[in-house]
Amino acid sequence: xxxxxxxxxxxxxxxxxxxxxxxxxxxxxxxxxxxxxxxxxxxxxxxxxxxxxxxxxxxxxxxxxxxxxxxxxxxxxxxxxxxxxxxxxxxxxxxxxxxxxxxxxxxxxxxxxxxxxxxxxxxxxxxxxxxxxxxxxxxxxxxxxxxxxxxxxxxxxxxxxxxxxxxxxxxxxxxxxxxxxxxxxxxxxxxxxxxxxxxxxxxxxxxxxxxxxxxxxxxxxxxxxxxxxxxxxxxxxxxxxxxxxxxxxxxxxxxxxxxxxxxxxxxxxxxxxxxxxxxxxxxxxxxxxxxxxxxxxxxxxxxxxxxxxxxxxxxxxxxxxxxxxxxxxxxxxxxxxxxxxxxxxxxxxxxxxxxxxxxxxxxxxxxxxxxxxxxxxxxxxxxxxxxxxxxxxxxxxxxxxxxxxxxxxxxxxxxxxxxxxxxxxxxxxxxxxxxxxxxxxxxxxxxxxxxxxxxxxxxxxxxxxxxxxx
Numbered sequence: 001x002x003x004x005x006x007x008x009x010x011x012x013x014x015x016x017x018x019x020x021x022x023x024x025x026x027x028x029x030x031x032x033x034x035x036x037x038x039x040x041x042x043x044x045x046x047x048x049x050x051x052x053x054x055x056x057x058x059x060x061x062x063x064x065x066x067x068x069x070x071x072x073x074x075x076x077x078x079x080x081x082x083x084x085x086x087x088x089x090x091x092x093x094x095x096x097x098x099x100x101x102x103x104x105x106x107x108x109x110x111x112x113x114x115x116x117x118x119x120x121x122x123x124x125x126x127x128x129x130x131x132x133x134x135x136x137x138x139x140x141x142x143x144x145x146x147x148x149x150x151x152x153x154x155x156x157x158x159x160x161x162x163x164x165x166x167x168x169x170x171x172x173x174x175x176x177x178x179x180x181x182x183x184x185x186x187x188x189x190x191x192x193x194x195x196x197x198x199x200x201x202x203x204x205x206x207x208x209x210x211x212x213x214x215x216x217x218x219x220x221x222x223x224x225x226x227x228x229x230x231x232x233x234x235x236x237x238x239x240x241x242x243x244x245x246x247x248x249x250x251x252x253x254x255x256x257x258x259x260x261x262x263x264x265x266x267x268x269x270x271x272x273x274x275x276x277x278x279x280x281x282x283x284x285x286x287x288x289x290x291x292x293x294x295x296x297x298x299x300x301x302x303x304x305x306x307x308x309x310x311x312x313x314x315x316x317x318x319x320x321x322x323x324x325x326x327x328x329x330x331x332x333x334x335x336x337x338x339x340x341x342x343x344x345x346x347x348x349x350x351x352x353x354x355x356x357x358x359x360x361x362x363x364x365x366x367x368x369x370x371x372x373x374x375x376x377x378x379x380x381x382x383x384x385x386x387x388x389x390x391x392x393x394x395x396x397x398x399x400x401x402x403x404x405x406x407x408x409x410x411x412x413x414x415x416x417x418x419x420x421x422x423x424x425x426x427x428x429x430x431x432x433x434x435x436x437x438x439x440x441x442x443x444x445x446x447x448x449x450x451x452x453x454x455x456x457x458x459x460x461x462x463x464x465x466x467x468x469x470x
Contacts, residue, residue, distance in 0.1 A: 010050055012052040013052060014055040034046070040072040040075075047061070091138070099134060101148060104152065105152075105154055111180040128176070131149050135149075141167070311371060314414065315368050318370025319368075323359055337361060341396070369406045376394050377390050378399065
């Protein structure tokens with residue numbers, strides 16, 4: 001007598017993915033629960049009984065065409081169309097490395113026996129098994145992720161491991177054979193070294209704070225160090241003790257009244273003509289006057305390097321005119337620059353000159369605006385050079401004009417304001433009566449007037465900006 005095996009019913013199938021129900025896993029369990037002697041018709045008929053009442057699965061089975069119910073193969077194909085298998089999530093290499101880094105081995109677990117799930121093992125050995133299983137699950141059979149694991153290994157255990165392993169089994173075996181007593185002694189050395197470093201840091205901090213102690217007050221310094229002797233004047237520079245000191249005038253809150261201004265009066269008329277003096281006569285004393293009297297800053301100064309705004313100020317001021325992006329000197333930057341030039345020529349024309357309303361694009365690899373760059377090549381070199389002596393590849397003519405215009409604007413905006421100078425007094429000169437020429441022998445010093453011996457100050461600047469370089 002043949003015994004028919006009992007069929008264990010499976011949980012009802014809803015087909016709505018609720019409560020973590022996965023249709024693919026459910027149909028596989030359903031096939032495993034059926035005996036091999038079941039025919040296709042019996043399998044399909046029993047599936048109808050496994051569907052929950054008024055569920056999406058029962059509705060689907062009721063509306064399923066009869067052709068899909070003839071064989072079990074056709075039925076499984078229709079089932080997979082309605083409930084497709086889940087897609088396998090593929091992790092990137094970076095995501096796999098992050099997963100391995102998340103498995104952390106704590107120092108307190110090294111050399112310590114851990115009991116879990118009716119088994120016990122050393123903490124470091126348990127960690128090695130977990131890391132190896134995860135790496136094998138990622139398909140790494142040749143230890144390609146070993147560098148990530150060793151980088152995440154504590155220093156206590158890292159000193160006992162090798163730098164390369166052929167398989168993860170070799171890695172687990174090497175971790176397992178490490179003696180627990182050696183690991184405990186290594187942990188103690190690490191703790192001692194760490195404490196020593198902390199003590200050294202504290203000592204350095206205390207020394208640094210003691211050096212920053214406030215300086216002694218003037219009273220203490222005066223009492224600690226003797227004062228120098230009183231300076232005694234010589235007979236020539238002795239102060240005048242006969243001068244009686246005058247008391248200071250009282251402080252007035254209101255400004256003193258000024259006298260009424262009088263219009264300038266012409267010089268008095270010459271009643272008796274005087275004999276003019278010859279200024280070149282050695283017998284007549286000639287007063288020494290300041291030919292540069294009335295200048296705002298005294299004698300005229302030659303512009304030199306180091307005065308006025310710096311290059312950083314010029315570039316910062318010129319940045320307000322850089323409305324177009326300055327692309328880097330790369331393949332993508334050069335393509336973008338070519339498109340900029342083409343758009344500018346299409347909009348304004350190839351012969352148009354740039355101005356404030358239509359700035360010209362800057363060539364990649366050149367210096368920014370206002371950096372004392374050369375107007376021929378657009379580069380700010382050290383030492384600087386001028387456009388007439390430039391040997392570099394020239395930039396477009398419109399770009400050179402645009403850089404010249406911005407350099408002018410930057411120089412004017414950064415120039416110091418001109419304050420009116422103090423008016424100089426008028427000196428009246430007595431009219432001179434023409435005298436007959438005297439034939440005297442004049443001495444000529446060619447060495448003084450030789451032009452080749454004149455000295456000029458060599459300015460270290462580009463020379464492409466207009467006006468005095470500040």
